[in-house]
Amino acid sequence: MIIEQHYDEEVLAEFLAEPSDAVTRDKHLGSCGLCLKTLDSLRGSAQILREAAVWDKTPVSAAPRSETLAFLRGMQKSMLDEDAAAAVWIKQLLAGSRETWAPRLAEHPEWRTGGMVRALLKQSDSAIVTVPADAVSITQLALAITEHLPEQPASRHLRALARYELGYALWYTGAPVAALAEFDAAAVIFAAMPQAEFDLARVDLMRAMVCRMIEHRDEAVMIASAAAEVFHRYGDGDRVAAARSATALTLQGARRIREALALHLSIVEDRQIGETWRVSALQNAALCYRDLHEFESAKSFLSRAITGFEKLGKMTDRSKSRWVFAQILVQQQRYDAALPMLREVREDFQEIGMFNDVALASLDIAEALLAAGRISEIGDACRAALDYFSQSGLTQTEPALRAIAFLQEAAAAGRITTHRIQDVRSFLLAPADNRKPLFLELPS
Amino acid sequence: MIELDVVETPPPAAPQASTDGAPDIGDLYVLHRPLLLHIACRKFRVGETEAESLLQEVFLSYMTTTTKVENVKAWLVAAMCNASRHYWRGQGKTESLPDNFDDHSDPKSHSVAEQAAMEITMRQALDYLQPRCRETLHLHYYEGRSAVDVAEKLETTSRYAEKLIHNCLKRVREIYFSITAVKR
Numbered sequence: 337m338i339i340e341q342h343y344d345e346e347v348l349a350e351f352l353a354e355p356s357d358a359v360t361r362d363k364h365l366g367s368c369g370l371c372l373k374t375l376d377s378l379r380g381s382a383q384i385l386r387e388a389a390v391w392d393k394t395p396v397s398a399a400p401r402s403e404t405l406a407f408l409r410g411m412q413k414s415m416l417d418e419d420a421a422a423a424v425w426i427k428q429l430l431a432g433s434r435e436t437w438a439p440r441l442a443e444h445p446e447w448r449t450g451g452m453v454r455a456l457l458k459q460s461d462s463a464i465v466t467v468p469a470d471a472v473s474i475t476q477l478a479l480a481i482t483e484h485l486p487e488q489p490a491s492r493h494l495r496a497l498a499r500y501e502l503g504y505a506l507w508y509t510g511a512p513v514a515a516l517a518e519f520d521a522a523a524v525i526f527a528a529m530p531q532a533e534f535d536l537a538r539v540d541l542m543r544a545m546v547c548r549m550i551e552h553r554d555e556a557v558m559i560a561s562a563a564a565e566v567f568h569r570y571g572d573g574d575r576v577a578a579a580r581s582a583t584a585l586t587l588q589g590a591r592r593i594r595e596a597l598a599l600h601l602s603i604v605e606d607r608q609i610g611e612t613w614r615v616s617a618l619q620n621a622a623l624c625y626r627d628l629h630e631f632e633s634a635k636s637f638l639s640r641a642i643t644g645f646e647k648l649g650k651m652t653d654r655s656k657s658r659w660v661f662a663q664i665l666v667q668q669q670r671y672d673a674a675l676p677m678l679r680e681v682r683e684d685f686q687e688i689g690m691f692n693d694v695a696l697a698s699l700d701i702a703e704a705l706l707a708a709g710r711i712s713e714i715g716d717a718c719r720a721a722l723d724y725f726s727q728s729g730l731t732q733t734e735p736a737l738r739a740i741a742f743l744q745e746a747a748a749a750g751r752i753t754t755h756r757i758q759d760v761r762s763f764l765l766a767p768a769d770n771r772k773p774l775f776l777e778l779p780s
Numbered sequence: 781m782i783e784l785d786v787v788e789t790p791p792p793a794a795p796q797a798s799t800d801g802a803p804d805i806g807d808l809y810v811l812h813r814p815l816l817l818h819i820a821c822r823k824f825r826v827g828e829t830e831a832e833s834l835l836q837e838v839f840l841s842y843m844t845t846t847t848k849v850e851n852v853k854a855w856l857v858a859a860m861c862n863a864s865r866h867y868w869r870g871q872g873k874t875e876s877l878p879d880n881f882d883d884h885s886d887p888k889s890h891s892v893a894e895q896a897a898m899e900i901t902m903r904q905a906l907d908y909l910q911p912r913c914r915e916t917l918h919l920h921y922y923e924g925r926s927a928v929d930v931a932e933k934l935e936t937t938s939r940y941a942e943k944l945i946h947n948c949l950k951r952v953r954e955i956y957f958s959i960t961a962v963k964r
Contacts, residue, residue: 346946381953384902385921387895389822391906396821396828400810404836412805412843457846489837493844501846530866531841531859538847569861571854 342368348375352382418451426455434473441477448484453494456481457501468509475502493532496525500539507546516546537566541579548586556586573608581617588624597624615644619657631664638664655684659693663700671708678704686724694721695736696761702743703757714752718744739763809839812853816860819896824864834863857893905955913948920945 343364348371351358359365365372384390425447429440441447456478464471479502482495503518519539526536540563547556564579584599603609603617619641625634638661645654659681665674682697698721702714718740725737739760746752813835820831838859842849849855906914912934919925919933931941 345950349946349949378949378953380898381902381949381956382921384898385917385949385952386924387899388922389818389896389899390902391918391922392822394821394828396817398814400813401832404832405806405809407836408805408809408839408843411840415843454846490840490844493841497844497846529841530863531837533859533862534855535845535847566858569854569858571851571858573850575850 343371343374345374345378349378351375352378415451415454418449419454420451422447422449422451422455425452426459429477430459430474434470437473437477438480441480445484448481450485450490450494453478453481453485453498457497460501460505464505464508468505471505472502472509475505478502489529492525493529493535496522496529496532496535496539499525500535500542503539503542507542512546512549516543516550519543519546533566534570534572537563537570537579538575540566541575541582544579544582544586548582548589551589553586553590557583560586573606574610574613577603577606577609577613577617581613581620584620588620588627591627593624593627597621597628600624611644612648612650615641615648615650616653618644619653619660622657622660626660626664626667631668634664635661651684652688652690655681658684659697659700666700666704666707669707671704671710674704675701675708682721691725691736694724695739698740699743699757699761702747702752703754706752706754706757711747711750711752714747715744718747805839805843808842808852808856809835812856814900815853815893815896816856818900819857819860819892820864822899823892823896824861824868826864826867830867831864834860834867838863853893857896861892901956901959902952904959905952908955909948909952913944913951916941916944916948917952 341364351362351365359372359375365375425444429437429444429447429452432440456474460471460474460478463474475498479495479498482491482498485491485494499518499522503515503522506512506518507515519542522539523536523543526532526539540559544556544560544563547553547559560579560582564576564583567575567579580599580603584596584603587593587596587599600617600621604614604621606614618637622634622637622641625631625637638657641657642654642661645651645657658677662674662677662681665671665677678697678701682694682701685693685697698717701717705711705714705717721740722737722744725740743752743757743760746756816835816838817828817831820826820834821828826834838856841859842852842856906917909917916930916934919930920927925933927942927945928938930945931938934941934944936944
């Protein structure tokens with residue numbers, strides 16, 4: 337029996353003074369995990385002993401200061417009191433229609449407290465997903481209150497937060513330029529506050545997202561990367577993922593696909609982030625692979641994203657992933673596999689009332705049928721969508737309805753082409769106030 | 781085919797549940813004060829009185845932030861580092877900066893908490909050592925002297941100095957690990 341011999345600490349300590357390649361040159365050490373681990377530990381100890389902080393003789397009191405304790409507890413107590421009062425007032429303030437809120441606030445100067453600002457910002461967070469326009473008004477109320485608070489750091493902090501949340505609500509409602517103005521104003525306040533580095537990074541992340549939207553890409557990448565570094569230091573894994581994702585999406589927009597893909601993959605691999613970010617990164621990586629025409633990798637990532645979205649209960653995102661999957665099958669000319677999936681996706685969108693997506697999925701079906709030479713089925717495919725739109729009877733469906741009706745007419749007239757489908761798609765994707773009319777030319 | 785939107789989850793704007801249900805700020809202060817003070821005083825060389833003021837501002841900022849803080853310790857440490865850097869920038873206008881001010885902008889400050897915790901423990905371990913042993917480690921590791929230099933300083937042979945360096949390192953590590961050992 338062979339008994340393995342290891343170096344003792346004394347021998348290993350001698351390696352501390354040796355050049356780094358001495359380890360690889362040593363026959364035993366190069367292959368012994370246990371000895372390498374001990375050597376690493378010794379290196380760590382030696383490294384700490386080289387730090388000035390370890391030898392600093394300046395005394396630092398170990399006991400907490402009673403005055404700091406009293407001050408902090410007093411602040412917390414007064415904030416809790418303010419929050420308790422605000423919990424009652426906010427119900428009175430936000431009763432009735434949006435138009436009544438500001439006049440009511442003006443009637444109650446006693447409501448102008450920090451607690452009320454915090455309560456309104458919290459309220460805007462739930463309003464943003466239900467009635468985004470309410471969130472804009474609510475954050476405007478919060479901002480108005482901060483203008484009346486006594487001039488001190490905590491008030492300035494709240495004012496900057498209110499501007500940030502107002503910007504967020506504006507961004508959410510599709511007003512990026514107005515949002516950017518609020519983010520810039522918040523950034524100016526936060527930048528002057530040494531303790532607001534984290535909040536400033538939050539603002540910067542949103543500024544990066546707006547910059548990306550208005551195609552100021554270099555600025556977006558620079559701001560998002562700097563924000564990611566701050567979030568990393570503050571131990572906020574999800575926000576690191578958000579900032580890196582913003583950088584990657586900007587690169588994607590600039591067609592720097594390989595760089596974007598590398599970032600998305602790094603998010604997928606990051607163990608510090610939540611599942612939502614990981615699954616979103618899977619989907620985004622799949623889109624990069626698709627753009628690079630690496631279809632098998634794209635499908636593999638999409639399959640993982642579909643499963644992930646399903647587990648998270650994000651069924652709309654799941655449907656969108658399946659939609660991309662089906663589109664890739666069409667690109668691969670696998671029409672028989674793609675068409676059932678496209679029909680299922682369209683049904684999903686019908687169920688959740690995503691009219692434009694129903695129309696766009698119908699176009700994909702028409703395009704796939706055309707490519708597969710099954711032209712006679714296009715009319716039926718359009719009719720199914722038209723039935724859905726007419727049953728819905730909503731005004732929002734009008735452009736989608738018009739587009740599909742046009743397509744059906746073209747199919748019936750035997751004049752459907754890929755080019756015509758593209759025209760309909762452009763019509764649907766154009767902003768509502770900038771749609772060119774759809775005309776079917778007269779037969780020659 | 782259309783270019784489908786990438787999945788873009790906006791960063792959470794979610795305000796935290798205000799101060800309601802939050803842990804007692806005093807408890808947090810007591811828990812994290814030694815680490816934060818070590819960082820300000822030892823890493824950034826801020827005086828203790830000023831460091832205590834910075835500490836108070838950092839906790840105030842923590843209380844005021846409306847967003848959910850994922851990792852309280854990391855958040856406080858990063859905020860303390862930033863406050864200390866800012867302190868020196870302010871001081872730089874009126875007096876000369878410490879020689880190693882560049883080190884204060886430590887790019888690895890995300891691991892400052894771990895590093896500071898190790899330093900605090902090592903300081904404790906060194907306090908348990910015999911003075912001669914502590915001096916040996918100081919001369920060799922902190923001052924970077926060779927075994928020959930250490931021998932000269934301690935008026936002994938270089939062979940014995942080598943032995944001493946090793947034994948003192950071994951001893952301080954034993955104490956260090958006994959402090960950090962998890963009791964079952």
